[in-house]
Amino acid sequence: MEICIVGAGPGGAAAALKLSYLGIPSVLIDKQVFPRDKVCGDALSGKVITLLNRLDPAIMQRFAQIPRQPVWGIRFIAPNRKVIDLPFKVNYDPAAEPAPGFVARRMDFDNFLISEVRRRDNIRLMEGVEVGEMQRIEEGYRIKDKNGATLAETPLLIVANGAHSQFARKQAGMKKELKHYAAAVRAYYENVSGFHPDGFIELHFLEDIIPGYFWIFPLPDGGANVGLGMRADFVKKKGLSLRKKMEEIIHSHPAIKGRFARARRCGEIEGYGLPLGSSHQRISGEHYMLVGDAGHLIDPLSGEGIGNAMYSGFIAADQAAACLSANDFSAETMLAYDKRVDRVLGSEFRISYRLQKMLSHKRLAIWMANLIHKNRPLIEFMTEMYNDLSARKKLLNPLFWIKLLGGGKR
Numbered sequence: 001m002e003i004c005i006v007g008a009g010p011g012g013a014a015a016a017l018k019l020s021y022l023g024i025p026s027v028l029i030d031k032q033v034f035p036r037d038k039v040c041g042d043a044l045s046g047k048v049i050t051l052l053n054r055l056d057p058a059i060m061q062r063f064a065q066i067p068r069q070p071v072w073g074i075r076f077i078a079p080n081r082k083v084i085d086l087p088f089k090v091n092y093d094p095a096a097e098p099a100p101g102f103v104a105r106r107m108d109f110d111n112f113l114i115s116e117v118r119r120r121d122n123i124r125l126m127e128g129v130e131v132g133e134m135q136r137i138e139e140g141y142r143i144k145d146k147n148g149a150t151l152a153e154t155p156l157l158i159v160a161n162g163a164h165s166q167f168a169r170k171q172a173g174m175k176k177e178l179k180h181y182a183a184a185v186r187a188y189y190e191n192v193s194g195f196h197p198d199g200f201i202e203l204h205f206l207e208d209i210i211p212g213y214f215w216i217f218p219l220p221d222g223g224a225n226v227g228l229g230m231r232a233d234f235v236k237k238k239g240l241s242l243r244k245k246m247e248e249i250i251h252s253h254p255a256i257k258g259r260f261a262r263a264r265r266c267g268e269i270e271g272y273g274l275p276l277g278s279s280h281q282r283i284s285g286e287h288y289m290l291v292g293d294a295g296h297l298i299d300p301l302s303g304e305g306i307g308n309a310m311y312s313g314f315i316a317a318d319q320a321a322a323c324l325s326a327n328d329f330s331a332e333t334m335l336a337y338d339k340r341v342d343r344v345l346g347s348e349f350r351i352s353y354r355l356q357k358m359l360s361h362k363r364l365a366i367w368m369a370n371l372i373h374k375n376r377p378l379i380e381f382m383t384e385m386y387n388d389l390s391a392r393k394k395l396l397n398p399l400f401w402i403k404l405l406g407g408g409k410r
C-alpha cells in the first residue's frame with residue numbers, strides 16, 4: 001500500500017525520495033504544477049548538500065547542472081555597521097574544493113527535486129491537485145480533493161504542505177504563537193553591486209529593524225534575493241509593514257542605497273510566514289507525521305528551513321519503514337519520529353533560540369560585534385562553531401565573553 005505525502009516542496013519531495021530508495025511506494029500530491037515558485041531567501045546550507053549526497057552521490061552530480069551561486073560564508077553587518085566575515089571553512093580554496101553552500105532560486109531547486117522524483121518508478125506524482133480533506137478512517141487516512149473526490153487511502157500520511165498547513169493546526173493541534181513565528185518578505189533584483197567575491201550571503205542587523213534582519217543573497221546570474229524578516233510578535237509590537245520598511249532601506253539607508261543605485265526589481269515584493277522550531281510541540285500522531293514547515297521546523301535564528309524540511313522528510317521515511325514492517329501506526333510508536341527529529345534538530349533550535357534572544361538586545365549585539373570584529377582567532381573559532389554544535393553552545397555562556405574581554409583563553 002502507498003504512503004501518501006501531501007505537499008511536494010523540499011520536505012515532501014525528500015520523504016518521497018527516501019521512501020523510494022528504501023523500496024517503499026508513495027503517492028506525492030501537490031496543488032501546484034512544477035516548476036513553481038516559493039517565497040524564500042533561496043539559501044541552501046551544507047545540510048542540504050550532505051543529505052542529497054547521503055541519499056545518492058549521483059543526485060549531487062545532477063544538482064551541479066542547475067543554476068546556483070556557490071557560497072563560502074556569511075557576512076554579518078552589526079547595527080554599528082561593523083562587518084564580520086565568517087567563512088564556513090578556515091583557509092578555504094574556491095578553485096580546489098566544492099562550495100559548502102549555495103543560493104539557488106526555489107523555482108530551480110524545487111523543480112530539481114521533482115525531476116529526481118520523476119526518475120523514480122515507485123513514486124506516483126500528482127501535480128495541480130489541491131488536497132481538501134484528510135479524513136481519518138479506521139485503516140489510516142482517506143485523502144480527498146477540493147470537490148470531495150477520493151485521491152488516495154493510506155495507512156500512513158506524511159503532511160508536508162508548508163507553513164499554512166490546515167491539517168497541522170486543526171487536526172494535529174499545532175499552536176501558532178507569535179513569538180515562535182516570523183514574517184518575512186523578499187524580492188528579486190538585478191544589478192545590485194558590492195558583493196563579497198566568494199558569494200558570501202549578507203545579513204544586515206540594521207539599527208531600526210533589530211531584532212529582525214535585512215538580507216542580500218547573491219544569485220548565479222548577477223541577480224540578488226533581497227529580503228527582510230522579523231519575529232512576528234515584534235512586527236506586531238512595532239506596527240511595521242515589512243514591505244514598506246524593505247523599500248525604505250533600499251532607497252534611503254546610507255549603507256545600502258548606493259548598492260542599489262543601478263538595481264532593478266524583477267517582480268513583486270512577496271511575503272510568507274516562517275513557523276519557528278523554538279516551541280517544542282508534538283509533530284506526529286496515530287497514522288500521521290508532520291514534516292518541514294508543517295511541523296514548525298525552521299531555525300529560530302537563521303530562518304533556515306529547507307535543510308530541516310528535508311531532514312525531517314528523511315526521518316519520516318525511516319519511521320514509515322519501521323511502522324510498515326511492524327504494522328503498527330499507533331501514536332505511541334510514532335513518538336519515535338518526534339524523538340529522532342528532536343535528537344537531530346532540537347539542540348540546534350534551542351541554541352539558536354537563545355542566541356536569537358541575545359541578539360534582540362541592540363547594545364549587546366553591538367558589544368559582541370565590536371569584540372568579534374577583526375579578531376581573527378575568534379572568527380576562526382566561530383567558523384568552527386558553525387560546523388560544531390558544542391562550540392556554538394559556548395556562545396551562550398557569559399564566562400566565554402568575560403574571558404574574551406580579559407584576553408583570556410576560550
Ligand SMILES: Cc1cc2nc3c(=O)[nH]c(=O)nc-3n(C[C@H](O)[C@H](O)[C@H](O)COP(=O)(O)OP(=O)(O)OC[C@H]3O[C@@H](n4cnc5c(N)ncnc54)[C@H](O)[C@@H]3O)c2cc1C
Pocket residue numbers: 006007008009010011012029030031032038039040041042043044045129130131132160161162163184185186227271272273274291292293294298303304305306307309
Ligand atoms: C521569506 C522567506 C525566506 C526564507 N529563506 C530561507 C533560506 O534562505 N533558506 C532556507 O533554508 N529556508 C528559508 N526559508 C524557509 C523555507 O522557505 C521553508 O522552510 C521551506 O520551504 C519548507 O519546505 P516544506 O517542504 O516544508 O514546505 P514548502 O516549501 O512550503 O512546500 C509545501 C508544498 O505544499 C503544497 N501544498 C500546500 N497546500 C496544499 C494542498 N492543500 N494540497 C496539495 N499541496 C499543497 C505547496 O504547493 C508546496 O509545494 C524562508 C522562508 C521565507 C518565508
